[in-house]
Amino acid sequence: MKTVVWQSLSEQQRESLLQRPAITAGENVTAIVKDIITDVRQRGDEALLELAEKFDKVRPESITVRQEEIQAASDRLSEDMKQALQQAYANIAKFHKAQKAKPLQVETQPGVICEQVTRPINAVGLYIPGGSAPLPSTVLMLGVPAQIAGCRRVVLCSPPPIADEILYVAQLCGITDVYNIGGAQAVAAMAYGTESVSRVDKIFGPGNAFVTEAKRQVSNDFNGAAIDMPAGPSEVMVIADSSADPDFIAADLLSQAEHGPDSQVVLVTPEPSIADRVADAIASQLSSLSRADIARQALGSSLMIIADSITQCVSISNHYGPEHLIVQTRNPRDLVPLLDNAGSIFLGRWSPESVGDYASGTNHVLPTYGYTKTYSSLGLADFTKRMTVQELSADGLLELAPTVETMATAEGLDAHRRAVSIRVEKIKQSRASTLKEA
Amino acid sequence: MKTVVWQSLSEQQRESLLQRPAITAGENVTAIVKDIITDVRQRGDEALLELAEKFDKVRPESITVRQEEIQAASDRLSEDMKQALQQAYANIAKFHKAQKAKPLQVETQPGVICEQVTRPINAVGLYIPGGSAPLPSTVLMLGVPAQIAGCRRVVLCSPPPIADEILYVAQLCGITDVYNIGGAQAVAAMAYGTESVSRVDKIFGPGNAFVTEAKRQVSNDFNGAAIDMPAGPSEVMVIADSSADPDFIAADLLSQAEHGPDSQVVLVTPEPSIADRVADAIASQLSSLSRADIARQALGSSLMIIADSITQCVSISNHYGPEHLIVQTRNPRDLVPLLDNAGSIFLGRWSPESVGDYASGTNHVLPTYGYTKTYSSLGLADFTKRMTVQELSADGLLELAPTVETMATAEGLDAHRRAVSIRVEKIKQSRASTLKEA
Incomplete structure (x- = not known):
């Protein structure tokens, strides 16, 4: 040092x-990944199997990992290991549950109610790298918040053979869609879908230069998928x-x-x-x-x-x-x-x-490379999205109308102004006629 | 219809x-924007002035808008307009203040304290498009949360001449760094800095195809800047x-x-x-x-x-x-x-x-084009980032150690295990010697 x-x-x-130190994917990696993505989009499962053979030197018997295999993995694991994974699961779940957003409701002025509500991202994909040793901790860090957020579909991809520890944690996290695929092809399959792999909205997880580049490419495509953060x-x-x-x-x-x-x-x-x-x-x-x-x-x-x-x-x-x-x-x-x-x-x-x-x-998926200046430690928020809701009463609208009309006029947006004034007129008319009747 | x-x-x-409908920036836009970014990085202010002349048909007298100009703009504005903008400011501030994250502290198991803290993003850049009519509402939607989040530096760029309404709202939001620049060159200036414009960490705001493409390019560069969301x-x-x-x-x-x-x-x-x-x-x-x-x-x-x-x-x-x-x-x-x-x-x-x-x-900066599936309505969270903090007591570590050691062993990471076991040994030694002395 x-x-x-x-x-x-x-x-x-x-x-x-x-x-x-500078990171560059290299023209080479960019082009290879681009070809892999195109291939997976065109040929689906067949491309996945061929690419597994080419890059992982294994052609998996099946792309989908069957429930019995997941159960068998769990049976093979030692009690010590299961206990350790359960303890980690419990702590990670406790910290991430505490991150649940409370619904927010504010009456910004009388009769104008603004809210913020949070919804789980519907379908998420978790990438777990292969290599010499399994990474069950990464399954926990991605699978636990996905489960707590309530994502309806959670897909896990990892290069075969998938270690027992990984399958066991997937089971703990309630993940049923586990696939024997790794590399850029796994990212492509999750972003665009194949016969076996159903597409997801957002992809999480670490990986080598090819996986990172694939995540970058699919996240730059309007029809691709969002990703967790740059790596x-x-x-x-x-x-x-x-x-x-x-x-x-x-x-x-x-x-x-x-x-x-x-x-x-x-x-x-x-x-x-x-x-x-x-x-x-x-x-x-x-x-x-x-x-x-x-x-x-x-x-x-x-x-x-x-x-x-x-x-x-x-x-x-x-x-x-x-x-x-x-x-x-x-x-x-x-x-x-x-x-x-x-x-x-x-x-x-x-x-x-x-x-x-x-x-x-705490989560071990964290921004690196100076991205701590703008990105957050991975948390429950990354598996959800915030929507706003608003509801005005007739009086609330009457009160706010002049402000909106003045601003819409300044911005030259007539129809924006009219969406307000047409309502204001009706309120006034209806009140005038009620008054008359009374 | x-x-x-x-x-x-x-x-x-x-x-x-x-x-x-498909959106493609077009090879043309991509290349033009790439050149503009390179030019601004190489020649700084001089490039900004030339590009303003070329694209906006105005060579601004100065890149920086002086405080007196901002004050003069405010003096020229009608009372009605000021009141409307103030009312909008008040409501937006109220709703965004309510979004402040509370610090989170959880004892996940005895002696293991995990926290989540939130910090403002240090420097943010707001892009406000020009065009036939000014967009003070966009300044409010970006400037108010930046102010409430407590971002230390807030930069605003807009093509000259900047409308009085925009300058007035900038003043309401406490923005002092206002620049007479528009287009892709403004995004480049905020992402990399020039003699006049100091660089920011994250860029927000709408714009035409060139601005959108520039935001995409700088957000894809490790040395660029983060952006709010795809447009x-x-x-x-x-x-x-x-x-x-x-x-x-x-x-x-x-x-x-x-x-x-x-x-x-x-x-x-x-x-x-x-x-x-x-x-x-x-x-x-x-x-x-x-x-x-x-x-x-x-x-x-x-x-x-x-x-x-x-x-x-x-x-x-x-x-x-x-x-x-x-x-x-x-x-x-x-x-x-x-x-x-x-x-x-x-x-x-x-x-x-x-x-x-x-x-x-509520905020009017919202995900479009189906990005509502993964992205959120712009809010205070986008101007901050979450960090986690943890602190263990000696007893907390002793209790958690076997779990960490078992998992580190499974992942083949010796040094991870040792960072725990070396501490456990010292705790045990020190307690044994205290016992002996007593």
Whole structure:
């Protein structure tokens, strides 16, 4: 890890230090993904099976995973594993249930009632990557909010063979539509539908460069599907003062570094001695990791920044906008009001990132690559949409009419004005005639 | 307007009837916008001035609108206009203030505290189109939530000369950074910054095909800016039963039709006689409109659908997913729980769309083109982002540790497991030694 002293840097050096490495899908990936999407749209299931053979080196017996297979997976799983997954499920469900939006009703002026109501997105698709190890935690992070939001149809795609842990969590989350498909073709199938896979409105989940590019392409198509958020490499920043335990910090930095060679790992501290001791602890912990090679690569481009003060650490963090921010200082809670632009914040020495990755209750799908400035930690809101409702009484309309008529006139929209004035006339006429009769 | 009987259509005919016309920016627009963005990034203000001359046929004296000009605009405005704008401001502010998110804190299991906090997006850019008439209502719909959210910097761009109404509303909303720039170049300036225009994190607002394409391009760039939502032509659907007033429906349909030749206007009713009477009322109201030509073009591609029942009307609406939905039935409120996929819903005979367009309090920036299935009516949430925070006690961590360790092992992530187990060991050691000392 490179160590730099913040005060010694020019404004421009600071900017470039915190700059993320450029991500480009590459012309190559863009074109391949475009072809895959076209192929899936044209040939449906047949294309899915052929592409699975080509890219995943497996032609699944069937695209749809049968209920019996899901049940069998659950039967094979150890009790320990089931208990762990159930505990994580319970915590994530509790935190996401608390995010339910309450209906909102406001009488903005007498007789003018404005409301905001929330509805689940009807059909959502969850993409779960394959690879050497299964990712049941990602199924939890996507499946639990989809279930709580009340999405009517939840589709899960993952490259075959799908691990027992994934099928078990899918069952916990009430997901019945599970498909043996991975890669860009899975995204295409969910966005446009095939004979086996019914199309969804919004697609969630992480993936490799092809999956990310496919999500980008379908979300740019008016007839495609919406997506959760743009994706970038995973990141952690740790703010530490002299009270922090260097072993803990080293373990946290390494747990980010093992994700992938492109993981971003940054320590910011006003204590040069902490930086030194963390470096030693990393060296000693690194050797025993199974993914030491990956972690070593990630650490190669990682940073230790020596700041002037904790206040400066906070301002560096707000500028960088990390996906994960771990605060190991004497009074971490005091810093929360000052912190901005972070996906998820972990306070104090007993809150390692990995509890949030798995089981504390917060979502591990977070904006990366500086998108923390505009995007949110994934939550129930991402599986719903807000509609507004309004209802005016005759008196409410009479009272508001001059305002609307004046503004519509200024904007040159006659018919907008008339939609109001034609009603006002009728109200006045009807009241006049009632008065006459009486 | 074309009238069709829903029951007489095949499934496929129904699909294609509700299909929106294809939108394509055109290779041409894509390329022009790409060049404009490159030019603004390279040459900054100088490019902005030249592009204004080229496209808007005005070279503004200065890119920045001075405070005195804003004050002068306000002085020129009539009292009636100011009062109307103030009333609209008050209602919109009241409804959007009510949307403030409350901080959320949940103890998911003993000693494990998870929170959700909300922060304003730091810098936002508002685009206000020019054209024959000013659009102060759009400034309200974007400026009010930006102000209430507490965005630190709010930038407004509009092609010169900027109307007094727009400058006055900008002042009401506390916007001080107003720029004489329009078109794709304004979007580029806000996304990347120039000497005069400081860059923003997220860009909001409607515009022509060039503005829309520029927003799409900058939102696809990792170094660009986020945007509010995808844009399509404006739409209204009216559900009416025999209790509805045909004159009101005609006025509402026309107020949508006058927006532009590509506006979508649909009436759904179980009463053929209502459709006939609405057609007559449209014919009689149309002639006196200043924008009759535009409205006539829009009506050319518009629809009256005769349904079997109000239930079928609701299901057609949910399938179509209109931006605006007006419900003129005997008991409109009874339908709300059944309605889905609408941007904003107007209940009953005294709630024309134009009250929501201007002054009732709801936002008029709404998803169109079927995006109501996944996107929300613009609200305070779009000017903020949610971060999660968590804090575990030593006991909380001890209790949760086995779950995290089991899951990390299953996912093959050693360092994730160790970030927990290294802490658990220390807690146990420290408690053992305390016990020994005692």
